[in-house]
Amino acid sequence: MHELSIEGLAAGGDGVGHTADGRVVFVPFSAPGDRLSVRLVEERKRYARGVIERILEPSPFRVQPVCGVYGTCGGCTWQHLDYETQLRAKAEILGDALERVGGLRVPDDLRVVPSPAPYGWRSRTRVLAKGGVVGYRKRRSHAVCATSRCPVLVPELDEALAQLARRRPQAAEEWELVAGADGATRTTPLRSPLPEEPRLTVSVCGQRMSFSPGVFVQGNALLLDALARAVHEAAGSGHLAVELFCGAGFFTLGLARGFERVVAVESEGRAVADLHANVLNAGLRNVEIRGGRAERLLAVLGGADAMVVDPPRTGLPPECIQGVAEARPRRLVYVSCDPATLARDLARLAEGGLALESVTGFDLFPQTPHVEAVASLVSDPA
Ligand SMILES: C[S@@+](CC[C@H](N)C(=O)[O-])C[C@H]1O[C@@H](n2cnc3c(N)ncnc32)[C@H](O)[C@@H]1O
Numbered sequence: 001m002h003e004l005s006i007e008g009l010a011a012g013g014d015g016v017g018h019t020a021d022g023r024v025v026f027v028p029f030s031a032p033g034d035r036l037s038v039r040l041v042e043e044r045k046r047y048a049r050g051v052i053e054r055i056l057e058p059s060p061f062r063v064q065p066v067c068g069v070y071g072t073c074g075g076c077t078w079q080h081l082d083y084e085t086q087l088r089a090k091a092e093i094l095g096d097a098l099e100r101v102g103g104l105r106v107p108d109d110l111r112v113v114p115s116p117a118p119y120g121w122r123s124r125t126r127v128l129a130k131g132g133v134v135g136y137r138k139r140r141s142h143a144v145c146a147t148s149r150c151p152v153l154v155p156e157l158d159e160a161l162a163q164l165a166r167r168r169p170q171a172a173e174e175w176e177l178v179a180g181a182d183g184a185t186r187t188t189p190l191r192s193p194l195p196e197e198p199r200l201t202v203s204v205c206g207q208r209m210s211f212s213p214g215v216f217v218q219g220n221a222l223l224l225d226a227l228a229r230a231v232h233e234a235a236g237s238g239h240l241a242v243e244l245f246c247g248a249g250f251f252t253l254g255l256a257r258g259f260e261r262v263v264a265v266e267s268e269g270r271a272v273a274d275l276h277a278n279v280l281n282a283g284l285r286n287v288e289i290r291g292g293r294a295e296r297l298l299a300v301l302g303g304a305d306a307m308v309v310d311p312p313r314t315g316l317p318p319e320c321i322q323g324v325a326e327a328r329p330r331r332l333v334y335v336s337c338d339p340a341t342l343a344r345d346l347a348r349l350a351e352g353g354l355a356l357e358s359v360t361g362f363d364l365f366p367q368t369p370h371v372e373a374v375a376s377l378v379s380d381p382a
Contacts, residue, residue: 001053006034009089011097011340013077013369014049025050029071031081032089033059061085066119066151074139076152076367083118087363090371094339094361102343104356112361112371113230116222121366122152123179123202123221126190127161132168134161134175152367153179154221160185176213179221188213199274204228207253209278215271216247220364227335227362227372228254231308234333234358234376235259238305242329244294244320245310248274249287251335255308256284263304265290265297298323306331315341325352332377337364342373353380 004025006015015030017038024047027038035057038050065071065079078086095106115121127134128144135147148165150158157179164175164187174190180200188195190213199210202217205225211217218224231251235241237258246252246264248271256262256279264287266272272291279287290297294309295317301307307329309316315338316324324332325348332354336342346356354377362372 002038002040002050003056004036004038006030006032006036006059008032008092009081009369011093011369019048023048027052028077029080031059031062032085033061068149069135069145069147072138073135073145073147074137074141077139078369079367083114083366086118086366087112087114090361090363090369093369094359094371094373097339097343098346098356098359100343101340102347104343104346104350107356107358110359110361112363113223113226115220115363115366118366119151120154120158121220121222122150123154123157124217124219125150125153125157125161125177127164127175127177128173129164129169129175130172132170134165134169153177156183156185160187163187178211178217180211181208186213190214194270199277204250205232205254207282209249209253209281210274211248212270212274215268215274218250218364220362223362223364227364227374230360230362230374231333231335232258234331234374235306235308236331238330240304241306241308242301242304242327243308243310244298245312246275246308247271247310249278251308251310252287253278253282253284255306256282256287259305260286262287263290263301264288265292265294265301267291267293293317295319295323298327302327304329306333308333308335310335313338313341316345321345321348321352325349325354328353328379330379332379334375334377336373336375337370339371339373342375346375346377349377354378355380 004017014026027050037054040048040050042049063082090112098104133146135145138145176188181203186200201210232254241255241259241262243264246266252264357376359375364372
């Protein structure tokens, strides 16, 4: 057994402390300022993993978790931390990744925009069903953690989850639950072939757009407008904007109001179909939609005043980094849900002549260690 103090929170969400002989120990469900008795469960040369045996002195930043399956369910591992501590930790995790992974100078004003509410924010989720049980995956397991209520969901989606659980679906499959405008919700089994209907309408900065089952839609209902506005402001205005990984057009419609021409690239066929419908519905005539992989299409996308990229968690494919640098947009806005891949890509983009100007975190995922970021880059004068 080891007695140690928790000094901070690491990217995966675990607290970090040191044993008396100086070894780093990662401890899940701990809080900065905790004094703990810890049992080591995994020992490596440079670090160890431990579990809390006893809290000797609790951190002042601890709060009572609100969810009945906290600790068993794989989600929301930060419910024991007060919200201010979560926000501070996310700013540190983001800054740390930029500095250590990317070797970048962290802007002094790095901040994380809070979610207007730390619970009741989530408007998109996926749950598993099996043998009449519905829920998320258990932590570090493939088993289903029975969950009929989930306090991070917006109330109408929490109700939709309770309804699904009451149906006791027998088949082993995944379900997508999404909440849209005007209290509407959609509950869809993600079976093959994926149902085409219904499309769900979401309102972003006063503009309505709709999404088919399985198509990516941003998941914090309370920050949709703030996130979209931040990207539109960072992109600015001008003649041509190029948007890669555009999905069904979450940022595209707003970009089309700031630029004379927008070229929007997306690889997933259903999202491309939704984008066509959303552009048509908004009455926009200046959006050119290119269905296909960004890394293949980039070569013909030079001369942009602004480029916006919002890749999946894995970050930009390597050919994309080179393509973006060669396309030399005057400004680049990079939206990321993973600080480590963001930092890696920003470092490579810096070598290609795109310098980081500012970065802002968005707390799209309260009660979890995940952090979204919007980074703004400018092309060095050639
Ligand atoms: C994080 S989502 C963002 C979507 C959109 N910007 C939004 O906010 O709703 C990433 C999108 O990139 C698309 N995608 C993934 N790999 C791609 C690639 N190589 N080229 C183009 N699009 C890709 C996915 O289908 C998905 O729609």
